[in-house]
Amino acid sequence: MLTMIGKRLMFAIPSLIGVVIVTFLLTRALPGDPAAYFAGPAATKEAVEQIRKKLGLDKPLIEQFFRYTNDLAHGDFGNSLTTGQPVAAEIRNRLPASAELTLLGLIVSIVIAIPLGVLAATRPGSWVDHLCRVTTTAGVSLPVFFTGLVLVYVFYFRLGWSPAPLGRLDVFYSAPPTVTGFYLIDTLIARDFEAFRSACSQLILPATTLAIFSLAPIARMTRASMLAVLSSEFVRTARASGLSPATVIVTYAFRNAMLPVVTTLSMVFSFLLGANVLVEKVFAWPGIGSYAVEALISSDFAPVQGFVLTMAVMYVLLNLVIDILYGVIDPRVRLEG
Amino acid sequence: MKRRDFLKSVSGLAAGAALPAMPSMVSSAYADARSETLLIVSEGGPNNLDIHGVGTNVPGYEVSWNCYDRLLSHEMKTGPGGVPYYDRDKFKGELAEDFKIDDMSVTFKLKKNAKFHDGAPVTAKDVKWSLDRAVSVGGFPTFQMSAGSLTKPEQFVVIDDYTVRVDFLKKDKLTIPDLAVIVPCIINSELVKKNASEKDPWGLEYTKQQTAGSGAYKVTKWTAGTEVVMERNDDWVGGPLPKIKRVIWRMVPQAGNRRALLERGDADISYELPFKDFQEMKASGKLNVVSLPFSNGIQYIGMNVTKPPFDNPKVRQAVAYAIPYQKIMDAVMFGLANPMFGAPKDKPTEVAWPQPHKYNTDMDKAKALLAEAGYPNGFETTISFDLNFAGVNEPLCVLVQESLAQIGIKTTINKVPGANWRTELNKKEMPLFTNVFSGWLDYPEYFFYWCYHGNNSVFNTMSYKSAEMDKLIDGARNAAATGDTATYDTDVKGFVDLAYSDIPRIPLYQPFVNVAMQKNISGYQYWFHRRLDYRAMAKG
Numbered sequence: 001m002l003t004m005i006g007k008r009l010m011f012a013i014p015s016l017i018g019v020v021i022v023t024f025l026l027t028r029a030l031p032g033d034p035a036a037y038f039a040g041p042a043a044t045k046e047a048v049e050q051i052r053k054k055l056g057l058d059k060p061l062i063e064q065f066f067r068y069t070n071d072l073a074h075g076d077f078g079n080s081l082t083t084g085q086p087v088a089a090e091i092r093n094r095l096p097a098s099a100e101l102t103l104l105g106l107i108v109s110i111v112i113a114i115p116l117g118v119l120a121a122t123r124p125g126s127w128v129d130h131l132c133r134v135t136t137t138a139g140v141s142l143p144v145f146f147t148g149l150v151l152v153y154v155f156y157f158r159l160g161w162s163p164a165p166l167g168r169l170d171v172f173y174s175a176p177p178t179v180t181g182f183y184l185i186d187t188l189i190a191r192d193f194e195a196f197r198s199a200c201s202q203l204i205l206p207a208t209t210l211a212i213f214s215l216a217p218i219a220r221m222t223r224a225s226m227l228a229v230l231s232s233e234f235v236r237t238a239r240a241s242g243l244s245p246a247t248v249i250v251t252y253a254f255r256n257a258m259l260p261v262v263t264t265l266s267m268v269f270s271f272l273l274g275a276n277v278l279v280e281k282v283f284a285w286p287g288i289g290s291y292a293v294e295a296l297i298s299s300d301f302a303p304v305q306g307f308v309l310t311m312a313v314m315y316v317l318l319n320l321v322i323d324i325l326y327g328v329i330d331p332r333v334r335l336e337g
Numbered sequence: 338m339k340r341r342d343f344l345k346s347v348s349g350l351a352a353g354a355a356l357p358a359m360p361s362m363v364s365s366a367y368a369d370a371r372s373e374t375l376l377i378v379s380e381g382g383p384n385n386l387d388i389h390g391v392g393t394n395v396p397g398y399e400v401s402w403n404c405y406d407r408l409l410s411h412e413m414k415t416g417p418g419g420v421p422y423y424d425r426d427k428f429k430g431e432l433a434e435d436f437k438i439d440d441m442s443v444t445f446k447l448k449k450n451a452k453f454h455d456g457a458p459v460t461a462k463d464v465k466w467s468l469d470r471a472v473s474v475g476g477f478p479t480f481q482m483s484a485g486s487l488t489k490p491e492q493f494v495v496i497d498d499y500t501v502r503v504d505f506l507k508k509d510k511l512t513i514p515d516l517a518v519i520v521p522c523i524i525n526s527e528l529v530k531k532n533a534s535e536k537d538p539w540g541l542e543y544t545k546q547q548t549a550g551s552g553a554y555k556v557t558k559w560t561a562g563t564e565v566v567m568e569r570n571d572d573w574v575g576g577p578l579p580k581i582k583r584v585i586w587r588m589v590p591q592a593g594n595r596r597a598l599l600e601r602g603d604a605d606i607s608y609e610l611p612f613k614d615f616q617e618m619k620a621s622g623k624l625n626v627v628s629l630p631f632s633n634g635i636q637y638i639g640m641n642v643t644k645p646p647f648d649n650p651k652v653r654q655a656v657a658y659a660i661p662y663q664k665i666m667d668a669v670m671f672g673l674a675n676p677m678f679g680a681p682k683d684k685p686t687e688v689a690w691p692q693p694h695k696y697n698t699d700m701d702k703a704k705a706l707l708a709e710a711g712y713p714n715g716f717e718t719t720i721s722f723d724l725n726f727a728g729v730n731e732p733l734c735v736l737v738q739e740s741l742a743q744i745g746i747k748t749t750i751n752k753v754p755g756a757n758w759r760t761e762l763n764k765k766e767m768p769l770f771t772n773v774f775s776g777w778l779d780y781p782e783y784f785f786y787w788c789y790h791g792n793n794s795v796f797n798t799m800s801y802k803s804a805e806m807d808k809l810i811d812g813a814r815n816a817a818a819t820g821d822t823a824t825y826d827t828d829v830k831g832f833v834d835l836a837y838s839d840i841p842r843i844p845l846y847q848p849f850v851n852v853a854m855q856k857n858i859s860g861y862q863y864w865f866h867r868r869l870d871y872r873a874m875a876k877g
Contacts, residue, residue: 036759048763050475054391081384081392085561093560149593157597164603165594167563171376171585284589286563294562297754 005320012316019312020072020305024065027301034081034299055081068305077309078302080295087306091288095310096181097168098280098287102272104184104203105210106265113215114261117222121230122249132219140216148209148282155205163201165283170198206283210276214268221264225257232256258329266322270315372877373582375858377869378595378604382565382588386556387544388519389470389478398519399868400565403584405522405550406575408433408445408464408501409513413862420627421862421873425779428513431575432459432523432551443513447499451574453525454548454555461495466526468493468503470539478520484778485515508818514778519866525549553579553872563588567871580860580875599624599853605876606854606869611728615851616671625856628849629863630675633784634775635691636729638737638843639798641768646718651710653840656769657696658703661740665845669732674846686830690781691847694837703744715745721770722750723758730771733845737771765793765800772798773848777865781829782813789836799841806835 035052052058056067071078077087113136120132155162163170168183173195176186184203187196229235230253238248277289288307295303383397386404390397410431416422430436433445451459469490472482482488486509494502505512515521528549533540543549548556553573558566567584587604589595596614598604600623610618619626638660640647647653662678680693707715720737722730731752738748748769753761761767774796776783787794790810791802809832816825836842850867860874 036763047476047480051391080561090561149591152594152597157601160601164598164601165591166378166587166589166598166603171587172371172374281590282594284563284587284591284594286560290590291562299757 005324008320008323009316016309016312016316019309020069021065023305023308024068027299027304028061028064034301072309077306080303081300087302090291090303091306091310093181094286094288094291097285098273098276098289100182100184101203101206101279101285101287102210102269102276104207105272105276106214106269108207108211109214109218109268110265112211113218114222116215117219118226118249118254120219121223121226124227129223132223136216136219139212139214142212143278144209144213144276145278145282147212148206148279151205151209152282162205163198165205166202167284167286168199168202169195170202173198202283206279206285209279209282210272214272217264217268218261222257222261225260226253229253229257255329259326262322262325262329266318270311270318273311273314375581375584375871375874375876376603376605377584377586378589378598378607379586380588380590380592380595380609382562382586383559384561385545386548386559387541388522389474389539390541390545391476393477395868398866400548400556400567401522402519402864402866402868403554403567403871404548404552404556405524406432406451406459406552407517407519407522409436409517410575411517411864416863417629418627420629421860422629423862423864425514425632425865428517432464438513441508442502442504443516444496444500444502447501448574449499451551452572453528453551454570455525455528457525457527459523459551460498461501462498463526464501464523465490465493465495466530467524468521470524471521474539474541481518481520481777482515484783485509485511485513487512487515487521510814510817511778511780511783518777523551525551551575554584576872579872581871584871599855602855605858606852608850608852608869610851610853612669612671612673612851615673615853618853623856624853625858626851626853627861627863628673628851630847630849631773631775631867632863632865633690633777633779634773634847635677635844636674636733636771636773636846636848638845639770639772640841640843641765641799642802642841643765643800644768646710646712646716647768649710650839651706652712653843654696655703655706655710655744656741656746657694657840657843658699658706659740659744659746660696660843660845661698661736662696662845663698664736664740665733668736669729670846670848673849673851675849677844677846686833688781688826688829690784690829690833691844692833694840694844696837696840696843698740700743707744707746712745715747717747717749718768719751720748721753721761721767723772724752724754725758726773727752733771759795762798763795765798767798770798771845775848779865780817781833782810782817785810785832785836786814788842789832801839801841803835803839806832806839809835 035055035057036048056064059067068078075088077091079085080087080090116128116132116135120129123129152162152165156165169175176183176190176192176195179186179189183199184196187193187199235248235253238252276287277293279285280287280290288310292304292307295307379396381394381396383394383400385391385393385397386400387393388398388401408431409428411423411425412427412429413421414424414427430445430448432447432451434448435446437444445464447459447461447464453459468487471478472488472490473479486506487503488506492504492506494504496502503516524544529540529543532543546559551573553570553575554567555570556565557568558564565586567586569579569582571578573579589598592610592614595604595607595610596618599607599618615626615628618624619628638656640653640656642648642653660678662676666672666674666676677691677693679697680695682695684695686692707713720734722734734750738750741748751767762772774784774788776787787796789797789801789806791804791807793800793802809828813825813828813832816822816828850863852861852869854861857877858874862870862873864870
């Protein structure tokens, strides 16, 4: 198993090198001149040139590239010009924020979508099936920022149940000492229950927004794959042998229906992590998506490259985890290179 | 405190029983913190805490203004609507206890009890080092210093520990005002030097992350793009001790949420909201909305005069008669701007800037002028704008496009990404565009020097060159330095008249800076930099 994992990671190396080269070239091809942007509104031509020199942008492209890869090899992602911070540190700080939100959104989504999908599959055409269809269609057709704004409007502005959409914690609480970067866990470790409550209540709306959006693929996939499994012969055999419906559905059918669901989950997760920019914007969430977009807008190369690279690494790891999970769920699947 | 100690001392069993008491304790501490804390929400935050840094953005100026002191500052006067407004012509010492202006120099005596945040005294060598730094680091700070003829380190002379002299290179009316802008802030030289390196002799990397000043506030926490927390410096001597103990400045990208936060009473102050929101909030009366004109600022339509068809003054005048001024005021600005058009025909030109021109929307006249210029059927061109300010620029350009089409000028709209805008301006190739310029120093000749002078600075976006104009601008600058009021007045009137008859750029309006705050917030002051000054603010 370990050698297999090693082999898989080896295969990921060429794609990562490709990602490094392509992002480097792509960011250089962006319109806009960072030197002019950062020289400020009142800059003279000489001032712009001075800044260009300071940023090392006057060097030939190939030299810039070697300098960049050399820095990367030393774990240095460069400095963001807009925020003025080292990119590696920023990503380290922001990734947990996005991951916590995305994971929670996904968990909420799974808790609702999988039972809904299973129920819909066991009673096709019933009201549960229709409910499943309506919620998923509604969820996927509402844009995330719209759902987010509506939730803020109703639960914060109108009803006042939810706290102000001001990021991960109430303004007057201080963040717990970083252990995992997940506030829900870190506040518990620090035994700061007030902050835990605050972190929790700040998470509810954005996580719900993400959950509503990701309900559809999970529920639909669960339903479809359950339907296929339920009509297969081993289920008929199980039923004929007089096993209780619960055992048939949960133990036999559901386990076999899980493979495609897990694949969908991995896709939904990676998609959400990158695509929750809008949710982050609406809830002033200090996550990685809004960071990358802001960097892109101001032609700030280093964070964009850092972001793409981090995402690429995460995809590789995620795929690996999913492949391992396959083997656990279905022993017939062999982990091969 | 005693209660808390008691709670701590009881054993685990009792702790469970005491738990219900927790919320009330927390919420009273919470309320205290709330009443002494100012919570500001805005779209963007600083990218650098030092205005001398490379590419420090405008929110960064606000941090510098409140966390550093300068030798001089402005007195306050009552501005439009009774709002305190900085007095362009009156100065007071901030770190300087006393200052004496001579013919070719100014001498400052420093306050002896002034201390930096780390407790080190503020001395003349800190002042010299800081001013040397401002004129030497390059980029924006050096450029701003040069606007007041402050360019060489030799100009700053240490006389003794608490006395500094600034020598003038030449007579320039802008030297003293330029010492009171944000850039010449006084920095803790020993602390920064300790953290400087050979590659970075001015310690820019260090001051980027933390404040090293003597100002009324110091940054205690900064998470770029998320929040800035500032605590009051209780030993501040630059003025009366501020009432606000703590400032929390949060970045909330969504404008709708900023408004919701204000209306729910969770945030104290916000700016950068859409004009429509400001107008609605003003009408509802639940919040205080302050709207004041940008000093020395104008939004305009510019035309590149080096290329046909806009090299022909008749074409430019035709365009000036075809702009839907009032529509722009109503539909884009929601009335939150000062019109810069349609002055009465017989109104004499004033010695002031900005002042309205005499063009009005008059399609017949525009058509006639265009025919006279040899374009009876119009022509095709593009109109460009900066996407960073799309909220204003986009509807504005659409209205102009629609209106120009009526006299046969077909325009395509070119949206330029913010990162690219300055590059485009520098190229000076866009035929038609809209932009804003506003100068920190509020003098007509300052504005004209940057925007109309033949030395063709970045802001002379039209590439306008006229020997007569240069003569008038230079004349006014010299007259200002020597105190020759009569010549100054004629020259200022002269260049305003010329700018309006030649009309290379068409002023539209003077924009407003809009700030919305809770009713219990007082002490808002308008400054030339248009950012907040927390030092005068109070809550409750």
